[in-house]
Amino acid sequence: MPHCIVEYTSNLGEDAQIRPLLKKLAAKFRDSEGVFPTGGIRVRAIRLDEYVVADGEADDAFVNVMVKIGSGRDPAFKERFFGEMFEMIKAHFEPVFETRSFALSMYVEEADKDGSYKENNIHARLKHQP
Template sequence: MPHLVLEYSSNVRDSFDPTAVLAEIHTALSATGGFRPQDFKSRALRLDTYAVGDGSREQSFANLDVRTFAGKSPENRAAIAEAALAVLTRAFARTMSETSCDISVQVTELDRASYARARSEHA
């Protein structure tokens, strides 16, 4: 834990390496959120089918969902969101300056009682 899901519209203008951006977010959240780097499970999804607003102008977006177990304080969750947002605004700087772009981060708390997983212990 945590799981990071980055979704972004296919019209972003930045040439970015999703793996590198996720790694930078891992570093930022390890320092801010108290996560261990080896516990991140992250993925980035480029969305070719999407709708933003009324479609009357070029609009783009990126959204990061940080899924973690419940128990972090509201201040800690806010710090996690702000740290991730800082990375994403740098990663999508060109898109932010050339389009109407929304970048958002949400911290979703998972209930331990309803979370199940199987883990392999292979090295």
């Protein structure tokens, strides 16, 4: 972990620049001073073709970023790290905010250890890289 899922409405089109955003998010997690192991980072996007925003009358758009992390991270670290992440995401979407009706949200939740099952050999591969 972490897992980061970016949901976005299809009416954003190329204006959303989703691929560059995913790369920025992954880089942010890699730059976590070792809090988030590189081998556990998963960043992905889901394009939403079926949705209703607000009253459903306008061409409103939204992006929702959901982050799930393992439990036990320092609360001060989480507040700083995810505050910085949200500012980065807001900056990414600044051109969208300037041109259309748009809603942006981010939620961070900790996974319950008792309900988390994982198997991963990527960590071992990364240990052998220079």
